[in-house]
Amino acid sequence: MIRSRIAGATLAAALTLTGCAQLPEEPGAMPDDFVPAPSVSPGDGSVALSPDGFSAAQRMTVRVRNVGCGFIATGTGFALDNHTLVTNRHVVEDAKRITLTTYDGRSIAATAASTTTVADIAIVTTEESLGTSYAFRAQEDPAEGDVITVVGYPNGGRLTTTAGVVLGATTDPLEAALGTVLATSAEVEEGSSGSPVLDETGLVVGVIYAKNFSNQSFIVPISTLNSLLDEASLFVPEQSCTSSNPGGL
Structure with missing residues (x-):
């Protein structure tokens, strides 16, 4: 990051x-x-290349951009489904705004992020479909x-x-x-x-x-x-770094 x-x-x-x-x-x-x-x-299965030259693994991987209070950070994440991805907790900490960029250049705004203290893991959600492989x-x-x-x-x-x-x-x-x-x-x-x-x-x-x-x-x-x-209760909403927008991204 x-x-x-x-x-x-x-x-x-x-x-x-x-x-x-x-x-x-x-x-x-x-x-x-x-x-x-x-x-x-590249061969058969999930690592095979599609006609546009990207594998399923590349399609599911996104760039994570964290615009915080006094810094800009980037990391990586990967899609679990159309609206959910996994990244690190430290990638999304102190965020004011989180933007995701897909393999084909689309920019998607994150709507929420949840983190856990059990591991350096965060879950980020979107309203717009990621439209990638999972x-x-x-x-x-x-x-x-x-x-x-x-x-x-x-x-x-x-x-x-x-x-x-x-x-x-x-x-x-x-x-x-x-x-x-x-x-x-x-x-x-x-x-x-x-x-x-x-x-x-x-x-x-x-x-x-x-x-x-x-x-x-x-x-x-x-x-x-x-x-x-499997234990959603271990995740808590990540707070925005802006006091005027608590809990939001």
């Missing part, structure tokens, strides 16, 4: 509010002998060594894909309420926060939320996301 805050923002704040939070050191002992594999080649979620977390592909909008730029492998499970390096997360070798940039992580069949197996200075990325595993989506 790209932020240009007013003067006086501290480094600590920057680390928690930038899209893929930069971590000062990598967690625990992790396997380091993995080499990122090539992106999954995520098919895996039921199990990826295993160590599994090849994964990340689809997102690094640095708020064009839609890209990058590949890597799962390095293993670790405790949340950001020490949020979340417990176990997964480290991967996929190299991501600011603006990639909220990107879907897909397995070789095109199923979503996690959500990018952070990176470290060793270019390891960290994902909220699909088991956590599925549990959260």
Whole structure:
């Protein structure tokens, strides 16, 4: 997530509010002998390219633009259905207005955002139809060594894909309420926060939320996301940063 805050923002704040939070050191002992594999080649199923050259994974992925009070930020999200998408909590925090841009350049205003303190996850809703493909979620977390592909909008730029492998499970390096997360070798940039992580069949197996200075990325595993989506009570409305418009976007 790209932020240009007013003067006086501290480094600590920057680390928690930038899209893929930069971590000062990598967690625990992790396997380091993995080499990122090539992106999954278009073929059959959900990773196949359509006639216009976009895969289902690319179609469901959107750019998230957060216009806040004193900053502008961008991140990534992915559609669950016509009017709902998943992104990171830190992507939509302190928003005055949230705008979504689809793979084909359409701009759609968000009508509401809800976040949870259990994980760095947010749900954003729209009145206008996203009109994209939608995520098919895996039921199990990826295993160590599994090849994964990340689809997102690094640095708020064009839609890209990058590949890597799962390095293993670790405790949340950001020490949020979340417990176990997964480290991967996929190299991501600011603006990639909220990107879907897909397995070789095109199923979503996690959500990018952070990176470290060793270019390891960290994902909220699909088991956590599925549990959260089954417990709507864990989400609360995100408040607008404007006191004159409480609760709205």
